[in-house]
Amino acid sequence: MSTSSELQATVEALARKGMGILAADESGPTIAKRFKAIGVESTEENRRAYRSLLLATPGLGQYISGVILYEETLGQKADDGEALPALAARLGIVPGIKVDAGKIPLALCPGDEITQGLDGLAQRLEGYKQRGARFAKWRAVYNVSDRLPSRAAVEANAEALARYAAICQEAGVVPIVEPEVLIDGDHSQARCAEVTEGVLREVFNALQRHHVALEHMLLKPSMVVSGKAHALQATPAEVATETLRVLRRTVPAAVPSINFLSGGQSPEEASANLDAMNRLGPQPWVLSFSYGRALQDPAMQAWRGHAAQGDHCQAALRKRARLNGAASQGAYTAAMESEA
Ligand code: 5MM
Numbered sequence: 001m002s003t004s005s006e007l008q009a010t011v012e013a014l015a016r017k018g019m020g021i022l023a024a025d026e027s028g029p030t031i032a033k034r035f036k037a038i039g040v041e042s043t044e045e046n047r048r049a050y051r052s053l054l055l056a057t058p059g060l061g062q063y064i065s066g067v068i069l070y071e072e073t074l075g076q077k078a079d080d081g082e083a084l085p086a087l088a089a090r091l092g093i094v095p096g097i098k099v100d101a102g103k104i105p106l107a108l109c110p111g112d113e114i115t116q117g118l119d120g121l122a123q124r125l126e127g128y129k130q131r132g133a134r135f136a137k138w139r140a141v142y143n144v145s146d147r148l149p150s151r152a153a154v155e156a157n158a159e160a161l162a163r164y165a166a167i168c169q170e171a172g173v174v175p176i177v178e179p180e181v182l183i184d185g186d187h188s189q190a191r192c193a194e195v196t197e198g199v200l201r202e203v204f205n206a207l208q209r210h211h212v213a214l215e216h217m218l219l220k221p222s223m224v225v226s227g228k229a230h231a232l233q234a235t236p237a238e239v240a241t242e243t244l245r246v247l248r249r250t251v252p253a254a255v256p257s258i259n260f261l262s263g264g265q266s267p268e269e270a271s272a273n274l275d276a277m278n279r280l281g282p283q284p285w286v287l288s289f290s291y292g293r294a295l296q297d298p299a300m301q302a303w304r305g306h307a308a309q310g311d312h313c314q315a316a317l318r319k320r321a322r323l324n325g326a327a328s329q330g331a332y333t334a335a336m337e338s339e340a
Contacts, residue, residue, distance in 0.1 A: 024292070035305075057321075061093050115140050126171065135218075169213060176290065181221075185229060196246050236275070239277075241280070243277060261292070296317065
């Protein structure tokens, strides 16, 4: 198969109607924070047990087209010895891998951050592919205030995202490009819109500069929401209108699918906001989800480290996957929250 056909097949598998992506790629410090909140120690065995449980959820492949894994998970096995990427693939869920090496402060730009991990990426991708990964993810993070992010941060992160995407495509791996404008802070929805528009404009300039085929990538942006501490919180209708306004101005129609992150929204908010966008009529791209917390939080609460709670954990994940599958078709209602 040519590299182009390989990329196309992966994009088609990921962008299936009514389906979205599960982000289960929390790095060591992040999963430790999530586990601490439910009183579980972050050992390799606990991470394996939890993530095996998620991936083995019966019926998950009906709503989840792909899963983003952390490097450690790529090498772990389920209780019966099956490799976790193989388990996902057997259920029709395409395995992917987070390839960035996390963020650090951007030198001489107080408050800004830059994502690292480009060195040796082409070689690492070969190994990830051998272990079953067909797509990758790289997350850039933008802090928001009256003066943040700086021009330097917007340009540097766009350049890194584009270089990552080009390296992935050359290796036959579909890149998910994730620019996250953070929800933290007291900024208005209008400020979030202004920052998101500037960020996306720069990201697509850089992707073009690096010859990235837009048809063979997915975008994973944040929605245009009010800062978490802002007095006025935007309604789903306002989030939908503003997010689509910004996306239409910046994201070419050649991009096949936009899979939002949840970024600190509650599971219910993330479903309602995605649904509101899909009720605004056909768009040039598929509008779906690639949620981490908004899919996993109820499942993690149900599990709390107890193997005996496995069924409840899986039921909670399946429910959020089903509701977000509905939201990706504009068919979610608040009443569905009280269904089993
Ligand atoms: C699952 O969390 C991902 C990894 O985060 P760290 O590198 O900080 O550990 C994260 O990139 C995630 O994929 C996105 O933020 C989407 O997850 P949310 O929870 O925002 O939907």
